[in-house]
Amino acid sequence: MTTSPLAAPSLAPAGKERGGRRSFLLALPTVPFFAYVAVFLVLPTIIVIVESFRNRDGSFTLDNARRLFSANSMSVFGQSLALSATTAVIGSVVGAVLAYAIVTGSPTGPLRKILTAISSVLAQFGGVMLAFAFIATVGRNGFVTKLLADWGLHMDTTWLFEFNGFVLVYSYFQIPLMVIVFLPALDGIRPQWREATETLGGSSWTYWRRVAGPILAPAFISSLLLLFANAFSAYATIAALTNANTVVPTAIRGAMINEVSDQGNYPQVLALGMIVVVTVVMFAYARLQKRATRWLG
Amino acid sequence: MTTVSDSSVPVVASSVGPPPRKLRAARRRRTTVFRWITVVIVGGFFLIPLYSLFESSTKNLGGRRVWDAWQAVGSLATADDPNSKLLWVGLRNSLFLVALTLIIMLVLLVPTMTWIRLRVPWMRRTMEFVCLLALTIPAIVLVVGLAPIYRQISHILSTDTIWLCFAYAVLVLPFAYRSLDAGLDAIDVKTLSEAARSLGSSWTGVILRIVIPNIRSAVVSACFISLALVLGEFTFASLLNRQNFATAIFQVGQDDGRLAMALSLVSLLVAFVLLLVLSLFSHSRKGRKGKTA
Incomplete structure (x- = not known):
């Protein structure tokens, strides 16, 4: 536990350069925010767009x-x-x-x-x-x-x-x-x-x-x-x-x-x-x- | 450059001697006059409708002064008539909504924004984009898209008005983000959090005991703007058939115009006082320039 604070700062640049898995893990704490926004902002917008090209029974229409x-x-x-x-x-x-x-x-x-x-x-x-x-x-x-x-x-x-x-x-x-x-x-x-x-x-x-x-x-x-x-x-x-x-x-x-x-x-x-x-x-x-x-x- | 100014410089130099001070004083006087004329005209435009609310709420059709609407405002919590009940329920719902929205907003934004600044700065653009998107999509459009989602929420949770807090958190997102962003810009999040971490603080501790106290005034202003937005919100509540303060005023206005007007005035004044207090609060927030993470 005592070593991690010292190690932590050096992780940031390394993660950025190597990308991939590490930066993905680093991004994990932002997941709740983006998940919330996905459900209450992005999803409604997608629903509007998709629904406007569908008719009552759900098939595609113009x-x-x-x-x-x-x-x-x-x-x-x-x-x-x-x-x-x-x-x-x-x-x-x-x-x-x-x-x-x-x-x-x-x-x-x-x-x-x-x-x-x-x-x-x-x-x-x-x-x-x-x-x-x-x-x-x-x-x-x-x-x-x-x-x-x-x-x-x-x-x-x-x-x-x-x-x-x-x-x-x-x-x-x-x-x-x-x-x-x-x-x-x-x-x-x-x-x-x-x-x-x-x-x-x-x-x-x-x-x-x-x-x-x-x-x-x-x-x-x-x-x-x-x-x-x-x-x-x-x-x-x-x-x-x-x-x-x-x-x-x-x-x-x-x-x-x-x-x-x-x-x-x-x-x-x-x-x-x-x-x-x-x-x-x-x-x-x-x-x-x-x-x-x-x-x- | 030099050739152009060659001819004009001497002319200017001669007039730059003593008169400019007088000139500047004259301009300052003109500016003051302009300022007050503008403020009086536009201020009048702002104030006349507010004064009219007072007039219309205290006069009956015959033109006599009556105070029944204001008495009804005073006894909102205790009165038994349907209008008072409607308003009381609406107000209570709105206050609960404010509290829940603020909690969701702060829990979502502060840790995420701090983390993005510290570890994943490349995600900042994404977050800014999301907030711009929240500002872009009109509330009425969101209602259309949220209607089926709220049908699900009604099944899982209930049809209670209180669940509007999920939609309201999105509504206040861009405004709260802007305010918190300015607050975080003004402090050196990185150094502060590294200091806290190296002294053994947990991440929760960093957020609660380092970041939030340091951006206090930004948090306060984010809360105030969210409060104003949520208390006055009408679109979601009315189209999703929920009861909040604004929908209650609207409904009351259908049969008791004076009461609705009195309430409109009271709520506008309360909001005004709240925001004025906020501006006194945020007075100390000056040193924005300089160290930016």
Whole structure:
């Protein structure tokens, strides 16, 4: 027992070089983690993919996949993509401005702490509660609705449950998410870069155009992609707002409820469509994220 | 380079004398103004819906102040009406879920991440990929794939809400990983664990008495983010027909809007305070740069 601690450190490089059996044994302690992930993450994903190419009796079919391109599915996907793109752009632009405003203040001051805490709550906790918040604000008897009515502005409140309403509600968690993911990138900007620009005769515009802009661009675009994926996957808020199956996640809900009467594996097919979209987006995200950390690490 | 700047340098040099300090002060003032304008506008956008929750939960349709919803919130644990019971069960389930999810998350992540850093660094990419995958696959897609798995779990264990903890551990995985990864980056795991091992510590001892105390604030922040995610989780619970806090609020909202709004506000505020406390906690976590294993 006393000798093993001394021997242990020297095992690591040897194991790496020889590979094979030794590195396999060394990897053993990671098995519980990967086994868990295999059962609760990889297996469900495989089930979705396999099931979307099978019909009720379990034989292989492409009929389901064809349903992905039906007019109905296409319009749902179109709606989802439009909503995600719109709110990703709004969220990332407004969020980046707010994040920059936060960074110009003290890094340990109360403003930053309060705003990051609010952002975390709205971006990651909200869901159902945010839907109620907006019903309370611009719903039929909402606070702002009544306020506007008092001023003589009568608003048709059904818009909250349509595209524009979704954009508003989604922005409410997209902007905070941008603040959270973009703050670290802005923190990586060094004041020396600005001083260097000034010493070389650059204006504020030159600095943003030639220095900060290009450095922040990968981080900004990767955050935008993350926001897109986030909006595309969001379920709770819109599910609490409306029973209509207007976006893909709620269409999946609808298909799951009607599963019994349905002939094909429609929920799985819609889910497969989501996997394809999100995988493309997140692949680009991961690539850009690597680039982003080159200067801002 | 030199030829280009040749003409511009003298111009700059002349203007670099005394004015820049004034210029810089002016810019700082402008920055402050910009900061507060932005914060007030966006902050207003954040706060109006929250204030509306308060307004709508305390006013009846006639516009009179009523506090019945808030009284119901206060007596959630003791009241006998179906809504209170529903909420109480949901809240209890969610709290148990938080505890179980945190245990699973820490047990899975901390030893594995430590071991990978020490002995099998080539597996780090794989682990990062797995966490990115967990971030990529939408919850709603996981629900579709997990439904048959949960049918099996119902047979083997039970249909109890509590077993959602398995799915929730996957849900919090990428966020907890990022936080713990930053924590482990900041300490020299290798030296610390070798020191502990050569003094006769077991591997369990290394994890419990060396690694965890050293990445305490990372563990705390991983726990907080997981807590926020699990307490607010709706997708899995509602589509797999389990009862947690969010599904209970949603159900109550179908017939008692004021109570649902009051609860939404309370839970948002509680989450906010928790995360604010966390940020005060993690204040000391600065020295990130430097020795990385």
